[in-house]
Amino acid sequence: MIDTLRLTAEQASELVRRREISPAELHAAYLEAIAARDPELHCYLHVCEEAEGEGIPIALKDVIGTRGIPTTAGSRILEGYVPVYDATVVTRLKARGLRILGKTNTDEFAMGSSTENSAYGPTRNPWDPSRVPGGSGGGSAAAVTAGLAPWALGSDTGGSIKQPSALCGNVGLRPTYGTVSRYGIVAFASSLDQVGPVARTVRDCAFLYSLIAGRDPCDSTTVDLPHPVELPEGDDLRGLRIGVPKELNEAEGIEPGVSAAVARAIERCRELGAEVGECSLPLSAEYGMPCYYLIAPAEASSNLARYDGVRYGYRARAADRVEMYARTRDEGFGDEPKRRILVGTYALSAGYYDAFYGQAQKVRTVIRREHDAAFERFDALACPTSPTVAFPLGARTQHPLAMYLSDLLTIPSCLAGLPGLNIPCGLSEGLPVGLQLIGPQFGENTLFRIGHALEQALGFDPVPARLRS
């Protein structure tokens, strides 16, 4: 009997390689776990009973297009939509024999921080089902933590991989912008969207990243990695300089339990040989959030224009074309996409463009420069991923601004296009706390090295207490 709760992807691969288990048996073991626990957690929007491939299974966030498998992006407007092509990341995974286990729940069009904005109902946190798993990629994060997948892919625009990983207590990487193809990923905000791995260990995370990264001719914004991905080993951090950005560690709203766990983890870095020093990102901290909430909705308002009922997806019955558009989009989109389409349309409007979108782009450049300056002194930055641990379902749904603050600490580096790794670093109130490690452009290997060393040193048990047997 396989304990999917504890099995890492690396271990699973080894079992398959040694023929101790067949890919189909492994797949079946996860289906069994899904059947047992997913009715409560609701990680999956679609489960693939059958799959091809001689490798291990993987779960995919439902914004990742999969040929022949429904892809809804958590939206009613894509209900029943079945892509005719695979996203590039899926093509790459299939080429390595990985088997698609299913499509995981997400806030509608990846817009949200709790997965409560999914049109198909929320996902619950495996540590405490009365709480959210974070979002938007709550389905992938909860599935990995609950042993419903050995690993998964998510997508991150302002924190949608890192924040759910923090709230669910696993490892999530938002890669450097441009290192992973967006071809076939349902777009939210093109200049921010990045696909990345969610895993139980840093090594799994690094390995999965190596499978999906690299230039894709179908995505003009991608580049080749300047150096290959290195699987981290050892626990020596000597020679590394870790910066602690004051504003991202002392921001208002960071829970004391979160601060304490993160501070302990940073202290462990010092004990492992790293040089730790304070730094400052004042403009990024102050303007990151407003800047993000102009750029992301502006791009979203345009990216979501294609959902018009003409070619695929939901179409409302109406007397004429204009009414068809209006009703399709009114009935097809939930509140959050509508809110962002409105904000974004406004930000791009004639007479407002310079003041809003144009200005936000300038601020983004400032944020990028501020990070560049910090990385002249440090190899990585450390701060909490989420200001809080997992919050109760419904706690923030009526307060969009409170919900937006969930991503306060993840957004600045996303705007700067930089990689960020979440690793679990302890518990607060019995719930996981995530440490965010931010790297310079293409600095993933450094993040993996620090993350892996801390993972060994901290000995965090990623299996939720209530699921331990």
Place this chain on the structure above:
Amino acid sequence: MAVRDWEAVIGLEVHAHLKTRTKMFCRCELEYGAPENTRTCPVCLAHPGALPVPNERAIEQTIKLGLALDCGIAARAIFARKNYFYPDLPKGYQISQYEAPLAGRGRFRLPRPDGDREIGIVRAHLEEDAAKTVHAGGATGRSVGADYSLVDFNRGGTPLVEIVTEPDLRSAEEAVWFLRLLRQTIVELGISDAEMEKGTLRADVNVSVRRRGEEGYRPRWEIKNMNSFTFVGRAIEAAIRQQVAAHEAGEPVEQSTYDYDADTDRLTVHRSKEEADDYRYFPEPDLVPVEPPAELVERLRAELPERPADRIRRIEPAVGFDAAVELVTTGRDRLYDRLVAAGAEARVAANAVMNEVAAAGIDPEAVDAGELAKVLGARERLPRDVYLEAVARSADPGFAAAPFLEQEAVSDASALEPVVEAVLAANPEQVQTYLGGKEGVLGYLVGQVMRETRGKADPRVVNRLLREKLRA
């Protein structure tokens, strides 16, 4: 009403489909007339997650066009999204260029009989075409009142250049002349077929009028959807008439979009799409800026053919403006150039190319100019039918002038004199008639000499000799 008290102010927006193998942002092949919706893919149907990849050939072609229009080529061109909803626009936005087009400010030399007019080019940018909507059912075949609409996405995503001129054109005739010469420039660059009937060349016209001497501009009308040069000219004339009439009657002329109705020769306010006025342009985040390498631009510049306008100006001194225009606009000036280079006299070459070569219906490019030049040099001395036959054969493989030149007319008086004398001696009756004052009989005598020489005699020389002998 006095139209002559007014001058027209006309600017054009010209769209041309580029002649690439595939679409602007995907690999679907472009094929005019392919069955509906058979040249589509996730990208040009705007499926979720699909991303554009720019067609490099189209970028090169646009740079080429920009160079031909004396435009500055952007060091860093940026694609932008133009957002609006319409079923033929699957993404809900068109990828175009806005603040940083590939080709910036330029100018177009428009030769006129009284000198060059310089037409300012605001920009030439690259974008993708929309798909084609067909409104079915209903009475009018138009959007309003149709039962349903069908969209053919084959055309969607075709690379398109848009050329925007300054409002520098001053009459319908001038606008059409500009459009024709611009079209020829585009076609000769090899970047587009630019055929109005097929929709691969489209022009939107902005027209306003103002009193002669008046500064500034009055409200303009934008006229869309014209599918021939003739209609462009007529639509402009109609706009000028209608606007002058309105201004003189003190009626308001509002800035608006119009359709030209060829049946009534009038403009009517355009109403079909309720397009937003605000396109919410912003830089396309799915694409990186285009930074054409200097070497590429220089290579393309070196490849530029001589422009039609420049050719007209070059040929004009030798043959006159009208002939130069006719030679260049018919594309026969290359043969003219080759004939002149081979030693033909300019006006003789121009006339031959415009008349005999054109009438013979031969391919000017296939003509052996060196041999034809020899024929043109002997033209005066060749019997007419021999000359025409030589021209007609000049595009045949292996054409040689020599056999035709052998049939040269005999114009040597000393050679013809005995024949003339013999004919006069043999026709005393006709000689008497002539001397009696009926000079018309001379033709008969010339004919006799021609018969004796089997048509080789130069009739003018024969004529002269006969008159001399008869006068003696």
